[in-house]
Amino acid sequence: MLNRILSFLFGAALLVFVVWCFLAIGTQVHLTKYGLHHGGDYFAKLFPRSQADWRYALKLGPDLWQPLIETVQMAVVGTVAGMLLAFPVSFIAARTGSVPGPVIAVVKTFLNMARAVPTLIYALLVIPLAGLGAQTGAIAIGIATFISLAKLYAEALESVSVGPIEAVRSAGGNAPQVFVYAMLPQVFPLYLSTTLYSLEYNLRDSFVVGIVGAGGLGQKLSNAVNLFEWLDAGVIIALVIVLVNIVDYFSYRVRKVFS
Amino acid sequence: MPNAIAIENLTHAYKPGVPVLRGVNLHIQPGEIVGLIGLSGAGKSTLLRCVNGLVQQTGGSCTVLGQAVESLPEGSKRLLRRRIGMIFQEFNLMERLTVRKNVLIGRLGYTATIPSCLHRFSAADVRLADDCLAQVGLAGLEMRRVRDLSGGQKQRVAIARTMAQGAEIVLADEATANLDVLTKDDIMELLQNLSREKKVTLLLSMHDLPLAKRYCTRIIGLKSGRITFDAAPDALDDEAIADVLDRASVPGAG
Numbered sequence: 001m002l003n004r005i006l007s008f009l010f011g012a013a014l015l016v017f018v019v020w021c022f023l024a025i026g027t028q029v030h031l032t033k034y035g036l037h038h039g040g041d042y043f044a045k046l047f048p049r050s051q052a053d054w055r056y057a058l059k060l061g062p063d064l065w066q067p068l069i070e071t072v073q074m075a076v077v078g079t080v081a082g083m084l085l086a087f088p089v090s091f092i093a094a095r096t097g098s099v100p101g102p103v104i105a106v107v108k109t110f111l112n113m114a115r116a117v118p119t120l121i122y123a124l125l126v127i128p129l130a131g132l133g134a135q136t137g138a139i140a141i142g143i144a145t146f147i148s149l150a151k152l153y154a155e156a157l158e159s160v161s162v163g164p165i166e167a168v169r170s171a172g173g174n175a176p177q178v179f180v181y182a183m184l185p186q187v188f189p190l191y192l193s194t195t196l197y198s199l200e201y202n203l204r205d206s207f208v209v210g211i212v213g214a215g216g217l218g219q220k221l222s223n224a225v226n227l228f229e230w231l232d233a234g235v236i237i238a239l240v241i242v243l244v245n246i247v248d249y250f251s252y253r254v255r256k257v258f259s
Numbered sequence: 260m261p262n263a264i265a266i267e268n269l270t271h272a273y274k275p276g277v278p279v280l281r282g283v284n285l286h287i288q289p290g291e292i293v294g295l296i297g298l299s300g301a302g303k304s305t306l307l308r309c310v311n312g313l314v315q316q317t318g319g320s321c322t323v324l325g326q327a328v329e330s331l332p333e334g335s336k337r338l339l340r341r342r343i344g345m346i347f348q349e350f351n352l353m354e355r356l357t358v359r360k361n362v363l364i365g366r367l368g369y370t371a372t373i374p375s376c377l378h379r380f381s382a383a384d385v386r387l388a389d390d391c392l393a394q395v396g397l398a399g400l401e402m403r404r405v406r407d408l409s410g411g412q413k414q415r416v417a418i419a420r421t422m423a424q425g426a427e428i429v430l431a432d433e434a435t436a437n438l439d440v441l442t443k444d445d446i447m448e449l450l451q452n453l454s455r456e457k458k459v460t461l462l463l464s465m466h467d468l469p470l471a472k473r474y475c476t477r478i479i480g481l482k483s484g485r486i487t488f489d490a491a492p493d494a495l496d497d498e499a500i501a502d503v504l505d506r507a508s509v510p511g512a513g
């Protein structure tokens with residue numbers, strides 16, 4: 001009975017909260033009559049509408065090639081660097097019996113807190129240190145990847161069943177041998193899939209951090225929008241969609257092979 | 260003859276104040292086949308793991324092949340473990356690896372870290388592994404993945420691994436519990452042959468009493484962390500069984 005009353009009150013409170021949010025946002029008047037009228041025009045301007053537009057869009061190609069490569073490079077460097085850092089740290093974040101509890105607690109708390117920070121924020125923080133450009137983007141992506149993969153790798157280590165570990169230890173295996181023979185076969189599919197997911201995610205992030213000036217296609221898009229070059233913006237967005245889908249597809253295929 | 264295993268006043272508590280072993284004394288001669296029986300939670304698995312140092316006991320001593328396990332540094336413990344094979348109810352094999360690779364795990368203690376972590380073993384080790392597989396009746400299955408084997412075949416792989424180790428003692432933690440009736444006998448016969456032909460000492464925790472009586476040369480009854488029965492299999496009559504497996508007298512069991 002008490003439970004029912006509590007869940008009813010909770011439901012009611014949730015409803016009030018959602019309605020309150022909508023009222024607050026909905027009653028602001030920024031979405032102007034002008035905006036509503038001309039939104040369609042802006043959207044249309046992203047697409048080539050004449051032969052001249054098409055010729056212009058195609059001529060953009062060579063200019064966008066370099067930033068496109070840069071976006072991919074940022075994602076790859078960030079993912080690999082983050083992975084290499086996450087791997088050793090995951091061992092002191094995993095409850096596997098060989099690390100003292102307080103150390104694990106500190107590392108885990110740090111990782112959980114830091115995970116709340118979006119990649120974009122890291123990029124803003126790194127700009128003063130590494131300047132505008134792809135290096136900043138790669139560093140920001142690397143930090144975010146390190147933090148999320150360290151936690152995911154640690155969870156993979158914790159999910160390992162102890163039986164095979166005991167078997168290798170009882171045969172006289174040392175710690176590296178226990179890892180390679182008893183743990184790696186169990187965690188490898190998880191390591192691979194989480195790392196590939198993070199690559200997919202990082203490709204999107206590498207585009208987003210570009211918008212605050214960290215190089216690549218994102219930076220091009222930001223410039224294009226600032227200069228009202230709508231067609232340029234449209235071409236860049238199309239490139240990103242194609243690129244992300246290609247990488248997602250290959251990542252999916254690789255994950256399937258090893259699952 | 261010196262004891263293969265000499266356990267003196269062994270006590271262990273995983274959590275302070277909750278003793279699991281409460282003063283175990285046990286001396287085992289080389290070549291004995293010792294069946295360890297007792298209720299679930301009596302401490303059988305814990306006792307086995309003290310013998311190879313997977314569990315560090317809280318009190319008493321455990322001398323195996325002349326070395327006091329508890330006082331060995333980790334490196335020496337590993338060297339000693341090469342001489343003590345262990346097989347398990349859940350097999351605990353590397354399911355994704357091949358049969359041969361699983362047997363080669365018995366050679367890890369003899370192989371340098373870097374080559375072994377790259378899955379490189381000497382030609383002699385590979386020959387030895389295949390030879391051990393032939394001895395347990397698995398010739399021809401070397402390149403199969405373990406996950407495609409039956410339970411009985413898996414336990415044979417585990418036994419071959421202890422042979423590849425050159426184990427002088429084999430600890431078996433309910434090694435036949437997951438097998439069907441006929442396969443249980445096959446595995447026990449294999450272990451019995453190890454003992455007869457190679458003088459391997461066997462310490463086996465078992466729940467199947469008739470099986471234990473058929474193959475063991477000595478039965479140990481463990482009750483709430485103490486040995487309450489220690490005699491030849493013939494002495495394990497109904498009365499003795501009733502006493503070892505008496506729940507009523509076990510504090511906190513039920």
Ligand SMILES: Nc1ncnc2c1ncn2[C@@H]1O[C@H](COP(=O)(O)OP(=O)(O)OP(=O)(O)O)[C@@H](O)[C@H]1O
Nearest residue numbers: 273274279297298299300301302303304305306464
């Ligand atoms: N790693 C551990 N940490 C804490 N307690 C444990 C651990 N392993 C075993 N125990 C406890 O120690 C007691 C004895 O366990 P043990 O596994 O040695 O019994 P067992 O005789 O092998 O039982 P079973 O027949 O069920 O295998 C049990 O109460 C168990 O809960």
Ligand SMILES: [Mg+2]
Nearest residue numbers: 303304305432
């Ligand atoms: Mg047990």
